[in-house]
Amino acid sequence: MSPASARTSADEVLAKAAEISGVDLRSAELIRDGSHAIYRLADDIVARIGHPGSSDDAQRELRISQWLNDSGIPTVEAVTSLTQPIIVADRPVTWWRLIPDHRPSTPGELGAMLRALHALPPPTEFELPAYDPFTGLDERIDSAGMLDHDDRTWLLQHYTRLRAQYDELPNNLSPCVIHGDAWQGNLVVPPSGIPTVLDLDKVSIGRREWDLTQLGVDYTDFSRVPHDDYQSFVTAYGGDDVTQWPGFRTLADIQELRWVAFAVAQSTGNGKAALQAKHRIACLRGQVPRPWQWEAL
Known part of the structure; x- marks a missing residue:
């Protein structure tokens, strides 16, 4: 499906969900069209539309938001006055409070949040899934029409090698609650100065090193993070530098x-x-x- 047709489909889903919930769509603005379609609406509401068949995931995200906020980790909040989620064409629509005028977190702010998150006991009211970094990867590669035979073969072989390496990683740190997509854009800071967690769809039980790897890769492989900023991340997390961990290259x-x-x-x-x-x-x-220099998509 092309980006245009996917966007049209999301528009139709949003229109029906807004009709059901009584939400004003007159100033709706698409702000992201990736794994989720996200719209900014009137009354400081953000609509988040999941892919087909993900209603259970959407329900879990709502529970995670409440649980994290109750646990003392400021997190994007659902609009409690609206029914959640609304299901249209098998796609869940959830409604969230807009976080205004925010900036991405600093590495130090991200490290401090992850230290607090990883220290939380898992929730008892609902179950978090085990994190699998390989979910859907081989299917994406195998079905991609733009890949030639050589690249497809190499990527699938690389995938197989990494799966084997991942299964053999040292397990010196026990699994814990992780964010799953921990980068500076998923912890934002509004004018209040309180760092706030976004994008809860990958919150799960997994290796804490996974949450540290994304900024580690930005530092080691892309030079996006200056040395002093990376050290502030390490210090805020408690001194553990994932780039020195024996399994870092595999996770990277x-x-x-x-x-x-x-x-x-x-x-x-x-x-x-x-x-x-x-x-x-x-x-x-x-x-x-x-x-490397990679452009954002």
Whole structure:
């Protein structure tokens, strides 16, 4: 499905959900169209539309929001006056409070939040799933029409190698509650100055090192994070530097393969994404030296 048709479908889902809930759509603005379609609406409401069949995930995100806020970790809040979720064409629509005029967190702020999150006992009111960083990866690669035979074969072999390496990782730190997509854009700071957690769909039970790896990769492989800022992240987390952990390279390679697979999935009918996917694949295959420069999609 092309980005345009996916967006039209999300528009139709939003219109029906708003009709059911009595939400004003006159100033609706699409602000993201990725794994979720996200719209800014009137009355400081944000609509989040999941993919088909994800109503259980949406319900869990609502529970996670309440649980984290009750646990002392400020998190995006659901609009409690509206029925949640609304299901249209098998797609869940949830309503959230807008966080105004926010900025991405600093590395230090992200490290402090992750330290608090990882210390939380898992919820008892509902069950968090076990995190699997490989979910959907091989399907995305195998079904991608833009890949030639050589790249597809290499990526699938790389996927198989990484699965085997992941299963053999040292387990010196016990599994805990993780965010699953811990980067500075998913912890935002509004004018109040209180860092607030976003994007709860991957909150789960997993390796705490996974949450530390994304900023570690930004530091080691992309030079997006200056040395002093990275050290502030390490210090705020409590002194554990994931880049010095023996399993870091495996987790870094998995994270980067996920970013490649995302670009591949966006490539249908999108020339910019297709070019970016090709560039990212060349990086993984050792054809481009680090530090890499990847464009956001």
